[in-house]
Amino acid sequence: MFGGFDYDVILRSLPILWQGMQLSLLLTGLAMSGGIVWGTLLALMRLSAFAPLSVAAGAYVNCFRSVPLILVIFWFYFLVPLALGRPVGPFYSALIAFALFEAAYYCEIIRAGIQSIPRGQVLAAEASGLTYWQAMRLVVLPQAFRNMVPILLTQGIILFQDTSLVYVVALKDFMTAASVVANRDGRLVEMYLFAALVYFLICFAGSYGVRRLQTRVAA
Amino acid sequence: MIELDKVNKWYGALHVLKDCSLAVSRGEVVVICGPSGSGKSTLIKCVNGLEPFQGGRIVVDGVSVGDKATNLPRLRSRIGMVFQHFELYPHMSALENICLAQVHVLKRSRAEAEARAMELLTRVGLTDKARAYPGNLSGGQQQRVAIARALAMDPIAMLFDEPTSALDPEMINEVLDVMVGLAREGMTMMVVTHEMGFARKVADRVVFIDEGQILEDAQTEAFFAAPKSERTVLFLSKILEH
Ligand SMILES: Nc1ncnc2c1ncn2[C@@H]1O[C@H](COP(=O)(O)OP(=O)(O)O)[C@@H](O)[C@H]1O
Ligand SMILES: [Mg+2]
Numbered sequence: 001m002f003g004g005f006d007y008d009v010i011l012r013s014l015p016i017l018w019q020g021m022q023l024s025l026l027l028t029g030l031a032m033s034g035g036i037v038w039g040t041l042l043a044l045m046r047l048s049a050f051a052p053l054s055v056a057a058g059a060y061v062n063c064f065r066s067v068p069l070i071l072v073i074f075w076f077y078f079l080v081p082l083a084l085g086r087p088v089g090p091f092y093s094a095l096i097a098f099a100l101f102e103a104a105y106y107c108e109i110i111r112a113g114i115q116s117i118p119r120g121q122v123l124a125a126e127a128s129g130l131t132y133w134q135a136m137r138l139v140v141l142p143q144a145f146r147n148m149v150p151i152l153l154t155q156g157i158i159l160f161q162d163t164s165l166v167y168v169v170a171l172k173d174f175m176t177a178a179s180v181v182a183n184r185d186g187r188l189v190e191m192y193l194f195a196a197l198v199y200f201l202i203c204f205a206g207s208y209g210v211r212r213l214q215t216r217v218a219a
Numbered sequence: 220m221i222e223l224d225k226v227n228k229w230y231g232a233l234h235v236l237k238d239c240s241l242a243v244s245r246g247e248v249v250v251i252c253g254p255s256g257s258g259k260s261t262l263i264k265c266v267n268g269l270e271p272f273q274g275g276r277i278v279v280d281g282v283s284v285g286d287k288a289t290n291l292p293r294l295r296s297r298i299g300m301v302f303q304h305f306e307l308y309p310h311m312s313a314l315e316n317i318c319l320a321q322v323h324v325l326k327r328s329r330a331e332a333e334a335r336a337m338e339l340l341t342r343v344g345l346t347d348k349a350r351a352y353p354g355n356l357s358g359g360q361q362q363r364v365a366i367a368r369a370l371a372m373d374p375i376a377m378l379f380d381e382p383t384s385a386l387d388p389e390m391i392n393e394v395l396d397v398m399v400g401l402a403r404e405g406m407t408m409m410v411v412t413h414e415m416g417f418a419r420k421v422a423d424r425v426v427f428i429d430e431g432q433i434l435e436d437a438q439t440e441a442f443f444a445a446p447k448s449e450r451t452v453l454f455l456s457k458i459l460e461h
Contacts, residue, residue: 118306120302120304120306121306121308123264123269123302123306124300124302124306124308124365125308125319126269126292126295127267127269127295127298127300127302128295128296128300128319128320128324128368128369128372129292129293129295129296129320129324129325129372130320130323130324131292134323134324138319138323139308139319142310143308143309143310146310
């Protein structure tokens, strides 16, 4: 198996690897969107003066942050079909697991973002007759999100790496595709090196982009 | 138009407003002064319900502010407020700042709101700054946009909380000029300020507040000529020195 580096196996498997990558990217994009929407709601709940809401949101966040992601993916693979009473397939169960899990992290990022906006902004908005929710939606959240774009994207890059965990529910993401080829053709070194290189390049480029953006937001 | 009757407020154990009673009639300009921490901002924020109060009554244009059934957003939309630190929305241009509540509270069309905004920008002398963002405006310009933003709601009264105390000296007058213009047009105004020149020029009455208590409430001439309380005299001597 260590006899000579076989570039050809990589070329031959590019179509299947590309299919895997599409799934990884799709999962990342959808889970991020869902996670940010649900995370924003959770953050607003946590900041609510109504105790049951803030306690419930706090408990949610702490629970998800105390459990390994891989377990959450597993559970939802078994639980979602049970809850819905019909099979949903590994893609949707994994998507739901990621979105709900990520929301706990996004919640904390967004909460800090909202709290960083001076209280005077809400006062000014409310003084003009806007309701609390209008003030949030039109004045506070747009400012908070503009400040948070870099952190949210960084969290997205971490999520992209974490999507490789879907191998536990036999979803063919990029990592799984590489691993399948590696075992089938007995080319472990080539495939795993190539997979590592691809993850590294994407995440490195992503981080670089975020840093560029950060200096622009700060300016 | 604005009536406060024995208003009391606590922040925890701190008794910030003690039996404050005050009335502002339609078209009247009342200046409120007093040392820092005496409760001026708190008092003025109680008037439009931005701060809750625990005792007494505040009635604005026949509406009881402290009443649970009162629709506060609706009441606030009819009272303009200007803050010490302007509080313009930094992610919106001057024009958008002035349009926001017109569109979302008064339900004016965008075109209508923009027309009104341009009218007011012209009035405060900032026609050419409609597209500028607050970050690119001087303090005096920002405060004038903030006044235009409040006026855009066609308020029945205006509240000012130290509108010039965050400004560089050379910008104070451009803001005061706008306020003098408003006062002369008959706007009902409650103004927290230490600008005694402004008070002498347009105020009908001056109120002095110290440690949460209204110690003096007098016609402007009488206030400066013969203040009743010793603490008012002391306060005036301090701020009139420079
Ligand atoms: N949100 C708050 N919580 C607790 N104490 C406050 C709060 N806001 C103001 N205070 C206190 O209430 C007093 C009056 O404050 P304020 O109305 O801002 O005074 P002024 O505007 O006259 O300087 C001060 O002692 C201040 O520290
Ligand atoms: Mg104050």
